[in-house]
Amino acid sequence: MTDTTSKPGYELTERDEGSALVLYLQGRITLGDADLLLARMNDAVAAGNPASVRIDLSGVSYMDGAGVLTLLRLEDSIRKKGVSFTLVRVPEEIRRVMGLIDREGLTRSPLRAEGGPVGIVEGLGSASVRISEDFAAMMAFLGDLVAAVIHLLRHPREVRWEDVFFYVRRVGAEGLPIVGLISILIGLIIAFMSSLQLKQFGASIYVASLVAVAIVRELGPIMTAILVAGRSASAFAAEIGTMRVNDEVDALVTMGFDPIRFLVVPKLIATVIVLPLLTLYADLFGILGGMIVGVAGLDLTAYTYLQESQRSISVFFLNASLVKAAVFACIIAWIGCQRGFQVRGGVEEVGAATTSAVVTATLLIVVVDSAFAVVLNYL
Amino acid sequence: MKGNRDTAQGPDDPVIVVESLTAGFGETTILENVNLKVLRGEILCIVGGSGCGKSTLLKQMIGLIRPDNGRVLVGGDDIAAVDDERLNRIRRGIGVLFQSDALFGSMTLGENVALPLSGFKGISAETVQLIVRMKLGMVNLVGYENHYPAELSGGMRKRGGLARAMVLDPQILFFDEPSAGLDPINSAELETLIRGINAGLGTTMVIVSHQVDLVLRVAHRILMLDRGAKGIVAAGSPEELRNTATDPRVRNFLFRGEAAVGGR
Ligand SMILES: Nc1ncnc2c1ncn2[C@@H]1O[C@H](COP(=O)(O)OP(=O)(O)O)[C@@H](O)[C@H]1O
Ligand SMILES: [Mg+2]
Numbered sequence: 221m222t223d224t225t226s227k228p229g230y231e232l233t234e235r236d237e238g239s240a241l242v243l244y245l246q247g248r249i250t251l252g253d254a255d256l257l258l259a260r261m262n263d264a265v266a267a268g269n270p271a272s273v274r275i276d277l278s279g280v281s282y283m284d285g286a287g288v289l290t291l292l293r294l295e296d297s298i299r300k301k302g303v304s305f306t307l308v309r310v311p312e313e314i315r316r317v318m319g320l321i322d323r324e325g326l327t328r329s330p331l332r333a334e335g336g337p338v339g340i341v342e343g344l345g346s347a348s349v350r351i352s353e354d355f356a357a358m359m360a361f362l363g364d365l366v367a368a369v370i371h372l373l374r375h376p377r378e379v380r381w382e383d384v385f386f387y388v389r390r391v392g393a394e395g396l397p398i399v400g401l402i403s404i405l406i407g408l409i410i411a412f413m414s415s416l417q418l419k420q421f422g423a424s425i426y427v428a429s430l431v432a433v434a435i436v437r438e439l440g441p442i443m444t445a446i447l448v449a450g451r452s453a454s455a456f457a458a459e460i461g462t463m464r465v466n467d468e469v470d471a472l473v474t475m476g477f478d479p480i481r482f483l484v485v486p487k488l489i490a491t492v493i494v495l496p497l498l499t500l501y502a503d504l505f506g507i508l509g510g511m512i513v514g515v516a517g518l519d520l521t522a523y524t525y526l527q528e529s530q531r532s533i534s535v536f537f538l539n540a541s542l543v544k545a546a547v548f549a550c551i552i553a554w555i556g557c558q559r560g561f562q563v564r565g566g567v568e569e570v571g572a573a574t575t576s577a578v579v580t581a582t583l584l585i586v587v588v589d590s591a592f593a594v595v596l597n598y599l
Numbered sequence: 600m601k602g603n604r605d606t607a608q609g610p611d612d613p614v615i616v617v618e619s620l621t622a623g624f625g626e627t628t629i630l631e632n633v634n635l636k637v638l639r640g641e642i643l644c645i646v647g648g649s650g651c652g653k654s655t656l657l658k659q660m661i662g663l664i665r666p667d668n669g670r671v672l673v674g675g676d677d678i679a680a681v682d683d684e685r686l687n688r689i690r691r692g693i694g695v696l697f698q699s700d701a702l703f704g705s706m707t708l709g710e711n712v713a714l715p716l717s718g719f720k721g722i723s724a725e726t727v728q729l730i731v732r733m734k735l736g737m738v739n740l741v742g743y744e745n746h747y748p749a750e751l752s753g754g755m756r757k758r759g760g761l762a763r764a765m766v767l768d769p770q771i772l773f774f775d776e777p778s779a780g781l782d783p784i785n786s787a788e789l790e791t792l793i794r795g796i797n798a799g800l801g802t803t804m805v806i807v808s809h810q811v812d813l814v815l816r817v818a819h820r821i822l823m824l825d826r827g828a829k830g831i832v833a834a835g836s837p838e839e840l841r842n843t844a845t846d847p848r849v850r851n852f853l854f855r856g857e858a859a860v861g862g863r
Contacts, residue, residue, distance in 0.1 A: 251716070251730075251767070255723045284768040286726065289733055313801065320799040322736030326729055330709075331742040467697035470663055474695045475715045475763075476687045 228253045230280075234264050241270035246279030249287035258290050265298055273298050278309035288317050292326070358580075361558040368480040369488070380486050387490030391452045395498060399447055403435075403502040406443060407509020410434055415518055424518040428525045429532035431510030436533050440503040441541045442589050445548035448495060449581040453556030456487055457577035460560025461570035469561070479561075488553040495549035496542040503541075537596075544592050548585050555581040614639050614771055614803050615660055620669035622652070622659055629655050631829040632669070635822060637771070642797055642804045644814040647824035648852065653807040654698070656824070657775055660805065661693055662686065673771075691715075694764030698775040700756040702748040702763070708735070709744030712763045734762040738792055754785030761792065765802075772796070774806040778813050786813065793817055811853055823849055 230247035298305045372379050415427050463469050472479050514520040559577035563569045613636035620633040629652040637643050658664045662678040671678045673689050702711045712731045738758035778786040815837050823833040833849040
C-alpha cells in the first residue's frame with residue numbers, strides 16, 4: 221500500500237487582487253494530492269467570495285491525470301456559484317492532457333446501472349503428476365502462502381474481505397446440500413450394518429454410540445473435506461489457471477499486487493472458516509441418519525438414541541475434529557490454488573490442473589488424517 | 600526542457616536499457632546477447648515472426664521474468680536487483696496491455712480500471728469514479744463502466760485493458776500484439792488511440808507485434824528480432840529500413856512485395 225496522505229509535493233499560494241482571487245500552483249501534483257487540493261482550493265474560494273478566480277499554473281512542474289481532473293472539478297464547482305474561472309499560463313503538456321479528456325463523458329451516466337451477470341469458469345481434463353519437481357513447487361508455494369498470511373495478519377485491512385465472503389458462500393452455502401445428503405446416508409449405512417451384528421447380542425443401544433463416535437471422530441471431518449476438495453479445490457485451480465492463461469495473473473503483478481495475497485488468501489480464509497462449520501453440520505446429519513435406523517428398525521426412542529449419542533462424544537474429540545477440519549481446509553486452499561498457478565500454457569492445461577488439484581488434495585487429506593489418528597491416540 | 604516530466608532527465612536519456620540480455624526456458628536459449636535502448640517519448644516497435652521471443656523480451660523488460668544473463672535497466676535501476684518497494688514504484692510507472700486483454704472477468708470494466716487505484720490510500724470514491732470515467736473517455740468507452748468484459752467486443756476489451764494500463768499515468772506503456780484478434784476497423788481505432796496518447800501525454804511506448812502493417816504505420820523506430828539469430832537483426836525508423844535494409848530476412852518480413860533497395 222502506498223500512503224499518499226503524507227507531505228504534498230506542491231505549494232498553493234493565494235493572492236487577492238480586488239474582486240479577483242488568484243491561486244498560484246507550484247510543484248508536482250499527483251493522484252494522492254487530488255482530494256485534498258480540491259478541498260483546499262474550494263475552501264479558499266468560499267472564504268474569499270471573489271467575483272472571479274484565476275488559477276496560475278506556470279509553476280507546475282508535473283501534473284498527472286488526476287491533477288488535471290482536479291482543475292476541471294474545481295472549474296465546475298466554481299462556475300456553479302456564478303463565479304468566473306480562468307486557467308492562466310498553462311504549460312503546453314497540461315494543455316495537451318486536457319485536450320484528451322472527454323469532459324462531457326465525466327458526468328454522463330453509465331449505459332447500464334450497477335449490478336449484472338457474472339461469468340463462470342470451467343474446465344475438465346486428464347491428470348499428470350511429476351512427483352519430485354511437483355513436491356518442490358508445492359512447498360515453495362506453501363512458503364509464499366505462509367509469508368502472505370503473516371503479512372496480512374499484520375495488515376488485516378489489506379485482506380479482500382468481500383472476496384472472503386464470496387468464497388464463504390461458494391464453498392459453504394453451496395456445499396450444504398451435498399454434504400448433508402452424503403452424511404445422512406453414511407449415518408444410515410453405519411447404523412444399519414452395525415445393528416445387524418449388535419442386535420444378535422441384544423446390544424442395539426450401542427448403535428447410537430458407534431455411529432456418533434465414528435462420525436464425529438473420523439467420518440465427519442474426512443468426508444466433508446473430501447467433498448469440499450472435489451467441489452472447491454478444483455474450482456480454485458480452474459479459476460486461477462484460467463487467469464494465468466489470460467495473462468490476468470501477470471497483469472496483477474505488473475499493477476503491483478501480490479497475486480498470492482490477492483487471489484489465494486481470501487480463498488484460504490474462507491475455507492478455514494467454512495470447513496469446521498460444515499463438519500459440525502455433517503456430524504449432525506450423520507447422527508440423524510443413524511437415528512432414523514435406531515428409531516425405525518431397533519425400537520429405540522429418539523430421546524434415548526440422542527442421549528446415548530451425546531454421552532459417547534467427548535468435548536476433546538469434538539475439538540480435535542474441528543482442528544482437523546481447519547487443517548484440511550488449509551490443504552484444500554493451498555493445493556487448489558497452487559495447481560492453478562502451475563498452469564503455464566493454454567486452456568487445455570486448466571483441465572489437468574483441476575483434476576490434479578482434487579487428486580492431490582484428497583491424497584494429502586487422507587495422509588494427514590492418518591497422522592492425526594496416530595497422534596490423537598497417544599494424547 | 601521544462602516539461603510535464605517526472606524526472607529531471609533530458610529528453611534523450613533512454614528510459615529503458617537492455618544490456619547483453621540472454622534469456623530462455625530450460626535448455627533452450629531464445630534471446631542471446633540482446634542490447635537495446637528505449638528513448639523517452641518514442642514509439643518503439645519490436646517485430647519478428649511468431650516464436651522469435653518478442654513476448655519473452657517484453658516480459659523481461661517489465662521484470663516478470665529474470666534474465667539468465669545481462670541486465671534490464673528501467674530509469675537507471677536494474678529491475679532484477681531492486682528491492683520490492685522500489686520494484687513496485689517502477690511498476691507504477693509502467694502500464695502493460697497484454698495480448699489477451701487480461702481484464703478480470705468477475706469485475707465490471709469500471710472495477711477493472713479502478714483496480715490499480717486501490718493500492719493508494721486516501722482517495723475518495725468520487726475521485727476514483729471520475730478518474731475511471733476520464734480514462735474510459737480517452738479510449739472511447741464512455742458509459743461502459745458497469746459492463747462486464749464478457750459483454751464487450753474484442754476491440755472494446757482491448758481498449759478497456761488500455762484504460763486500465765493508463766490509469767496511473769505511466770511513463771511507459773507496453774503492448775503485446777495490440778491488434779491480435781481485431782478486425783481492421785478496431786485495429787485502426789486502436790492505432791489512432793496509440794498515436795493520440797503518445798502525442799498528447801508524451802507516453803513512451805514499446806509495442807511488440809508481428810503485424811507489419813500496424814508497425815509501419817505507428818513506429819518511430821523498429822527493432823526486428825529473428826528466431827535463428829536469437830537477437831536483433833535490424834534497427835531504424837520505417838523509412839530508414841525501407842531505404843537501406845538489404846538483409847533478405849528484413850526485406851521479406853517488413854517490405855514483402857516492395858522493390859529491393861536501389862531497384863526502383
Ligand atoms: N513459459 C514458457 N516455457 C517454455 N517455453 C516458452 C515459454 N514461453 C515461451 N516459450 C517459448 O519461447 C519461444 C518464444 O516465445 P515468445 O516470446 O512468446 O514468442 P513471440 O512472442 O515472439 O511469438 C517460443 O518458442 C515459445 O515456445
Ligand atoms: Mg508473443
